[in-house]
Amino acid sequence: MEGKIKYKFTTKMWKTNAEGSWHFVSLPKAMSKEIRANLKWQEEGWGRMKAVSQIDEVKWNTSIWFDTKINTYILPIKAEIRRKTRLELDKNFEMYIWV
Numbered sequence: 001m002e003g004k005i006k007y008k009f010t011t012k013m014w015k016t017n018a019e020g021s022w023h024f025v026s027l028p029k030a031m032s033k034e035i036r037a038n039l040k041w042q043e044e045g046w047g048r049m050k051a052v053s054q055i056d057e058v059k060w061n062t063s064i065w066f067d068t069k070i071n072t073y074i075l076p077i078k079a080e081i082r083r084k085t086r087l088e089l090d091k092n093f094e095m096y097i098w099v
Contacts, residue, residue, distance in 0.1 A: 013088070046065060049066075060081060064097065
C-alpha cells in the first residue's frame with residue numbers, strides 16, 4: 001500500500017431501508033474530518049474517494065463516500081465481503097482502510 005495512509009478503527013455494519021438494502025460501515029467522525037481536511041483533493045464525483053479496505057485477512061479495492069447528512073465517510077460492504085468475513089449487523093469489528 002505504498003503511498004497511502006493507513007487507518008485502523010472499530011466499527012459496526014449497518015444497512016439502509018431502501019430496496020436492495022445496501023450495507024455500510026461509517027468511519028469515525030474525527031477520522032473522516034482528518035481525511036477530508038488533508039485528502040479532499042482526491043475526491044471524485046459525489047465525494048467518492050478510492051480506498052483499499054481490510055477486515056481480518058480479506059483485503060479489497062473499494063471507495064468511501066462522504067455523506068453530508070451524517071458528516072462522515074461511509075464504505076459499502078458487498079455481499080461477497082460479508083460472506084467471507086462473516087459480518088453481522090450491529091456487531092463491533094476492527095478494520096483497516098488505506099486512502
